[in-house]
Amino acid sequence: MALLKERPHAPHMHMHMPHMPHVISEPELRPLDLGGLLARGAAAGFFAGMGFLLANMWFAVSQGMPGISPLYVMSTVFHASDVPVANPTEAILGLTVHIALSLGFGMGFALLLVPLLRKVPALVIGALAYGLALYVLNFQILGRTVFEFFTNPQGPDQLFEALVHPLIFGLLLVPFFLGRPFERTRRAEPQPTATATGGTTPGTSNRPGPMEP
Template identity: 45%
Template sequence: MLFAGATMWFTTSIGKPANTPLLVISTLVKGDDAMMNGSASAPVGLALHMALSVLFGAVFVALVSRLRTNGALAFAGLVYGGLLYIVNFQILGRAAFHAFLMPDQPFEVVVHLVFGALLALASFNSGIRRGGRLLGGLRGVEPR
């Protein structure tokens, strides 16, 4: 929800309606021409974006479960966010979902990198990384 809100704020700052990002996302199920023919749907876009965010988060957690340090996890989060942007906007957007080429691309890069970083942050000090160092020598939560 945080990213949807930030993207909607940014969209209004460049003179477009706030629901434009949700309409763009809805083209994944409504079809690439949904933006042009008016059948794009903000509620469909919101539901789809939330579901995909949960799915991408679960995939990230499964992929990084063997990482031993918080630093490696932070790096993996940034790489993952960057890969999400590349696959979603540059590969799938150019191949099949042309509405994804409309948003401001530098903004989308930043938002997806932050998404990956927050995924990593949410995974810090869990499982095998519990008690590991965070930043600047601070210790994480010690196991009980």
């Protein structure tokens, strides 16, 4: 009767392939780039603010008023006055106030909403809502308590302002946050290392070969 013995095995020669970079799969908890957000927000606010100002200038001219009259209205924010004063100094002051507010509103949008809005449709809807919220804050709240000329019958047209805040200022913010690099990236789990033919993959065990007589 033949004795059973285990067949000798040649040692496996593992030829490791070069380590492959991780594939995107798991969320990486990386802090947001606040500096990048603020920079984009400031640029977006300036651009949107200029578009908003041009729209108001066009409307003023269409109503038979000087094109520079929106700057006189903005100067009342600095003075918290009830009536704008039409002179070049007030126009410069109004432009300065408008630019400062536009920068601030743009950065506010970047910090408050952009990190939460990961899809383009959500970004557009958020920008429209943000612009409408600015109208409510500036005209319906502050305009009735602090800057009363904003709700004066001789002041800005309420319907026009309710439209240009979301449709002009809000939507012009959007292009600056498309393809933004400060979103969370995703990191992969380490992948099994490839082996040469005849090798074993991680997680498998080497079993003895068949027994021979």
